Every structure is written in structure tokens, then in C-alpha cells.
Amino acid sequence: MPAYARRVTRGGPNGARTRGSRGGPVLIGALAVDSLGNGLFLPLSLIYFVELTDVPLALVGVLLTIANAVTLPIPVWAGTLADRFGALPLVVGAQLLQAAGFLAYAGVSGPVGILVSSALVAIGVRFFWSAVFTAIADLVDGTATLLSRDTWYALANGARTAGLAVGGLVTGLVVADGRDATYRAVAYAAAACFTAAAVLITAFVRTGPRRAHEPLERSGYATLLRDRPFLSLIGLNSVYALSSMMLGVALPTVVLTGIGGPAWLTSVLLAGNAVLIAVLSAPVVARLGGLRRTRCLVVAAALWAAWCASLAVLGPGQPEWVLPVLVAGTLQFTAAELVHAPVSMGLAAAIAPPAARGRYLATFQYSFTISSIVAPAFFATLFELAIAAPWIALGALELASIAGVLALERRLPADALRPVEDVRRDTTA
Structure with missing residues (x-):
């Protein structure tokens, strides 16, 4: 039996599981359609409003920043709602919010319209990322799938990357066309993608009945804030x-x-990078099934540190080195991403108490939110100092994180460290 073919046994007394989930392949397909909508519009996020309105670029940037800033508290609410009502309805609602926002994009003419429409999209995006990983975990828990939770996360990562890549390719043609009607057509197409994804999930995907869990001694966020390993x-x-x-x-x-x-x-x-992520996500994670999740994160950190080192040695006037070093470095980056994305989510889901998993995984998304805010300033400030400075600093952080992960490993539950601890091989199949 392949390494990834394992019968899941989480949930219920004595390893019995609650069944009733269905539509896993449809969910993965819907996530690809969803990310197609994102990919269509991502390259146009600034130029769209500059081309179709008289609002100056600087003001557009400020309005988009405000629209994203107001979404920062959303993961806290989303996590509570996911634990109380289930994550799947939140995913569908988030997609419909984004569809409404992109429909509003088509009629925007001034600053207020830009702020309102972009806020709708930003709120939908934040709710989506705060709920989708809990929805996938709930789906896996409620079905007799032979794939581990990490593999489902890898499938979702590959599908979303493929959708983003295709959407970005299509939009490249739109930018070349340059007509206002074509820009608006992209907004309508993005809205259609999010609507189609929401309809597919609503019609075909179920995560089974909500399961009874041991009650928490404190509310979910109080428990989380006292959970130092998870905060680490x-x-x-x-x-x-x-x-x-x-x-x-x-x-x-x-x-x-x-x-x-x-x-x-x-x-x-x-x-x-996008092609390799889309194609290799699930096969790579299947090969990692017997390894500790923490050791996989160490490998990812080492690969990212090597990527940083490759960029740090580059400079102008090195034409014979540029292509091979950048290609080799990008392959190292891609390998790190293939390992990190599903394994980190699998580890976070395994640590979370079942009764508070929505809150735990929603809070985990703050690591990405904070980094998205910090990344442009981190790079630009250090790059102004020296070409190699951002990569030396980032590589040092990656190396330091290895020591952090190894120290954290000793404080985590043993059954959270390996995907094979979450599953039992189906010896009767």
C-alpha cells in the first residue's frame, strides 16, 4: 500500500470516526476555481482603479491599505463562528462576499466606491483564509478517506496555485489589450469564479454532523493564549x-x-515555481508521511536559508552566474514551499483542541497576515542598504528558526508530530 494510503481514525470514542462528509474532490476543484478568480485580478489590483477612475495612484494605494487594515480583527470572529456553526458556511459566505466586491468593482467611479468594493473583497478574503483550513480538516475527519490531512492540505495548495497561475496568465493578455471594457470584463469574470466556487461547495460538499468534544476548561481563545507551544x-x-x-x-x-x-x-x-507547486504538492507530502512534521519544517527552513545564500552572492556584472544561480535558488525555494505549506497547517491542526480548532487555525493565519504587512518594508529597507542585506537577514532568521523548531518539538504532543500518528494503516484493504 502506498505511504499516503492510510485509514483515518480521528474522532469519537475508541478511534471511531464520525462519517458523513462528502465532496472532497469537488472542494479541491472549487478552490481551484476560487483561486482562478484571485489570479485574474491580482495583477490588476492597483492599475485597475488607475485606468478606470480619475483617482490618483497614491490615493488608491491608501484606500486599498485601509480596506485591508479593517479586516485584521476578522480571524478572531471567524474562528469563533467556525467552532460554533462549522467552517464550510463561512467559506461559502466569504466567496460570495468577494463576488459582490468584484461586481461592485465594475461600477466604481470614485474614492468611496474604491474603498467599499475593495473592503468587501478584503473582508471576504480574510474570512476565507480564516475558515478554509478548518473546513478541510472537518472534511477529512468526517470521511473514510485514505489520504492524510497533510495530503489534503497539499492538494488544496496545488489546486490554488494552479488557479492563480492560469488567472495571472489570462490577465497578462488583458493588460496588453488595455481597453476599459476588457478591464471590467475581468472584474465580472472574477465575480463569476467566486460565485461558481460557492455554488459548487454548497451543492456538493458536506463536512458531516458536528461532533461532540470534551469541553474546554476555558473559552477557546483563553485556552489558546495560554498555549505557549502553539503561540511559539x-x-x-x-x-x-x-x-x-x-x-x-x-x-x-x-x-x-x-x-x-x-x-x-x-x-x-x-x-x-507555480507549475512545480501545482504538480508536486501532493506527491511530495506523500513522501514525507513517515517523518516528524517538525523535522520537515527544519528541512524547509534550511532550503530557504540556502535560497537566501544564493541570492546574497549575486550582483551586477555576473552574466555567466545569474541564470544558473537563480534557477537553482528558485528550485530550493520551491522545495521549501512544497514542504512547508501543508506540513505547517497539518501541525497546527494536530495541536489544536478539537473543540477550538476553528479558533486555533484562524489565529494561525495571523502569521501570514503579519508577514504580508512586514514583507515589502523588510525587503525595501534592507535592499536600500545593500543588495545582499535582505537575504543575509532573512537567511539568519531561517537558521535561528531551526533551533526554535527543535526546541519546540520537545514541548509538542507526540501524536501531533507525525501524520502517521493521526492515521492507522488499513491492513484489511
Whole structure:
């Protein structure tokens, strides 16, 4: 039997599980459609309003920042709602909010319209990321799937990456066209994608009945705030989240300004990264099934540190080194991302008390939220000092995180460290 073919036994007394979930493949497909909508609009997030309104670029940037800032408390609410009512309805509601926001984009003409429509989308995005991983965990817990939870997270990661890549490719043609009607067509298409994803999930996906759990001695967030190992994991994951964002944030500037490389090189590297993530996510995680999740994170950190080292040695006037070093470095980055994304979520879900999993996983998303805020300033400030400075600093953080993960490992429950501890091999199949 393949390493990833394991019968899940979480939930219920004596290892019995609550069944009733269905539609796992449809959920993965719906996530791909959802990310197609994101991919369609992501490259246009600023230029769309500049092209279709008279609002200055600087003001557009401020309005988008405000729209995203007001969403910061949402994971706290989303986690509570997910634990009380289930995560899947939140995912559907988040997609419909984003659809409404993109429909509003098509009629925007001034600052108020930009703020309201972008806030709708931003709120939907924050609710989505605060609930989707709990929804996947609930789905796995309620079905006799032969795939581990980590593998489901990997499938979702691959599907979303594929959708983003296809959407970005399509939008590249839109930017080349440049007509107002074409820009609005992208907004309508994005709204259609989110609506289709919501309809698919509503019609075909179920996560089974809510299960009874041992009550918590304190409310979910009080328990979480006293859970120092989990808070430590959030802190460590903020370093990994920062690294995962640096390829998109920094690579164009590094190639064009730092080393004077050709403009097409960034697109090729980013496309190659997306293809490998989409294709290899599930197979790579299947190979990691027998390893401790914490050791997998150590491997990811070491790979990211090696990627940082490769960028730190580059500089202008090295044409014979640029291509091979960037390609090798991007492969190291991709390998780190393939390992980190599903394993970190699997570890967070395994640590969380079942009765508070929605709150735990929603709070875990703050590691990505904080890093998305910090990443541009972190890179730009250090890059101004020296071309190698951001990579030396980030590489040092990655190396320090290895010691942190190994120390954390001793404080985590043994049954959270390995995916195979969450599952039992089906010896009767």
C-alpha cells in the first residue's frame, strides 16, 4: 500500500470516526476555481482603479491599505463562528462576499466606491483564509478517506496555485489589450469564479454532523493564549511566511535593479515555481508521511536559508552566474514551499483542541497576515542598504528558526508530530 494510503481514525470514542462528509474532490476543484478568480485580478489590483477612475495612484494605494487594515480583527470572529456553526458556511459566505466586491468593482467611479468594493473583497478574503483550513480538516475527519490531512492540505495548495497561475496568465493578455471594457470584463469574470466556487461547495460538499468534544476548561481563545507551544509555532511560522512571500515581492526588483538581468527572467522563474507547486504538492507530502512534521519544517527552513545564500552572492556584472544561480535558488525555494505549506497547517491542526480548532487555525493565519504587512518594508529597507542585506537577514532568521523548531518539538504532543500518528494503516484493504 502506498505511504499516503492510510485509514483515518480521528474522532469519537475508541478511534471511531464520525462519517458523513462528502465532496472532497469537488472542494479541491472549487478552490481551484476560487483561486482562478484571485489570479485574474491580482495583477490588476492597483492599475485597475488607475485606468478606470480619475483617482490618483497614491490615493488608491491608501484606500486599498485601509480596506485591508479593517479586516485584521476578522480571524478572531471567524474562528469563533467556525467552532460554533462549522467552517464550510463561512467559506461559502466569504466567496460570495468577494463576488459582490468584484461586481461592485465594475461600477466604481470614485474614492468611496474604491474603498467599499475593495473592503468587501478584503473582508471576504480574510474570512476565507480564516475558515478554509478548518473546513478541510472537518472534511477529512468526517470521511473514510485514505489520504492524510497533510495530503489534503497539499492538494488544496496545488489546486490554488494552479488557479492563480492560469488567472495571472489570462490577465497578462488583458493588460496588453488595455481597453476599459476588457478591464471590467475581468472584474465580472472574477465575480463569476467566486460565485461558481460557492455554488459548487454548497451543492456538493458536506463536512458531516458536528461532533461532540470534551469541553474546554476555558473559552477557546483563553485556552489558546495560554498555549505557549502553539503561540511559539505562530511566531516561527511568521518567519516561514515571510520567506514564502519574498519570491513574488522581491524577485522582480532583484532581477531588474539588483543584478541587471533580463525582464523575462522573473516571469519564467515565477511560472516555473507555480507549475512545480501545482504538480508536486501532493506527491511530495506523500513522501514525507513517515517523518516528524517538525523535522520537515527544519528541512524547509534550511532550503530557504540556502535560497537566501544564493541570492546574497549575486550582483551586477555576473552574466555567466545569474541564470544558473537563480534557477537553482528558485528550485530550493520551491522545495521549501512544497514542504512547508501543508506540513505547517497539518501541525497546527494536530495541536489544536478539537473543540477550538476553528479558533486555533484562524489565529494561525495571523502569521501570514503579519508577514504580508512586514514583507515589502523588510525587503525595501534592507535592499536600500545593500543588495545582499535582505537575504543575509532573512537567511539568519531561517537558521535561528531551526533551533526554535527543535526546541519546540520537545514541548509538542507526540501524536501531533507525525501524520502517521493521526492515521492507522488499513491492513484489511
